[in-house]
Amino acid sequence: xxxxxxxxxxxxxxxxxxxxxxxxxxxxxxxxxxxxxxxxxxxxxxxxxxxxxxxxxxxxxxxxxxxxxxxxxx
Amino acid sequence: xxxxxxxxxxxxxxxxxxxxxxxxxxxxxxxxxxxxxxxxxxxxxxxxxxxxxxxxxxxxxxxxxxxxxxxxxxxxxxxxxxxxxxxxxxxxxxxxxxxxxxxxxxxxxxxxxxxxxxxxxxxxxxxxxxxxxxxxxxxxxxxxxxxxxxxxxxxxxxxxxxxxxxxxxxxxxxxxxxxxxxxxxxxxxxxxxxxxxx
Numbered sequence: 468x469x470x471x472x473x474x475x476x477x478x479x480x481x482x483x484x485x486x487x488x489x490x491x492x493x494x495x496x497x498x499x500x501x502x503x504x505x506x507x508x509x510x511x512x513x514x515x516x517x518x519x520x521x522x523x524x525x526x527x528x529x530x531x532x533x534x535x536x537x538x539x540x541x
Numbered sequence: 542x543x544x545x546x547x548x549x550x551x552x553x554x555x556x557x558x559x560x561x562x563x564x565x566x567x568x569x570x571x572x573x574x575x576x577x578x579x580x581x582x583x584x585x586x587x588x589x590x591x592x593x594x595x596x597x598x599x600x601x602x603x604x605x606x607x608x609x610x611x612x613x614x615x616x617x618x619x620x621x622x623x624x625x626x627x628x629x630x631x632x633x634x635x636x637x638x639x640x641x642x643x644x645x646x647x648x649x650x651x652x653x654x655x656x657x658x659x660x661x662x663x664x665x666x667x668x669x670x671x672x673x674x675x676x677x678x679x680x681x682x683x684x685x686x687x688x689x690x691x692x693x694x695x696x697x698x699x700x701x702x703x704x705x706x707x708x709x710x711x712x713x714x715x716x717x718x719x720x721x722x723x724x725x726x727x728x729x730x731x732x733x734x735x736x737x738x739x
Binding site for chain 1: 542543545610611612613614615616617618624627664667668670682684685687688689693694699702703704705708709711712715716719
């Protein structure tokens with residue numbers, strides 16, 4: 468049974484070949500010069516960070532109804 | 542420049558959870574995520590207190606400080622928002638947040654998490670205002686409509702205040718002057734004498 472598969476690549480040979488290949492690939496990557504890129508905070512742009520709040524009549528009504536001023540009798 | 546803030550008047554909150562329901566409905570928040578929730582202290586005992594909690598839109602937000610991909614940004618009106626396109630769902634912000642605001646959808650087995658979701662102060666996200674994609678990711682953008690967060694507008698006892706920080710501080714001061722604070726507001730010590738600590 469064992470002799471039948473002698474010409475094929477065995478499990479151990481396969482992993483050995485794979486390991487050798489990855490070492491070569493890693494060496495190729497490290498041979499390239501490292502270029503440092505500065506860390507950048509996310510900036511969605513001026514349009515998306517602009518103030519959206521405005522004191523509309525709707526908002527004024529909220530402030531008015533939440534204050535005690537409404538309890539005062541005229 | 543107005544700074545957007547939440548203030549929950551704990552002497553008024555009756556734990557009705559209208560704010561939680563309003564938020565979930567307005568933004569179509571998926572099952573399992575609560576952008577806002579009501580926390581009750583000393584539940585069932587004299588002097589119990591409920592507070593409606595969500596993202597407090599901190600000035601120096603700890604979530605933004607720990608985010609490894611810098612997905613947070615603060616708008617000109619001091620609302621802390623984040624980009625779900627950049628978020629990797631790592632969960633650091635959840636550990637950093639003192640209010641437990643960041644939430645994560647469960648997207649699969651073995652506890653895998655999706656993109657972080659939190660209160661947006663009803664101000665949408667980095668996508669164009671009123672766009673479908675903004676609504677799907679972050680919910681409605683009421684602030685751009687000239688409105689305030691629906692949780693505060695919906696509050697049945699007007700406990701939850703939202704809006705310009707200076708304005709809501711004035712409203713709260715006015716309330717404290719008028720009715721008192723803590724025991725003074727509810728009269729716990731009148732009912733339970735000195736046995737209650739508030």
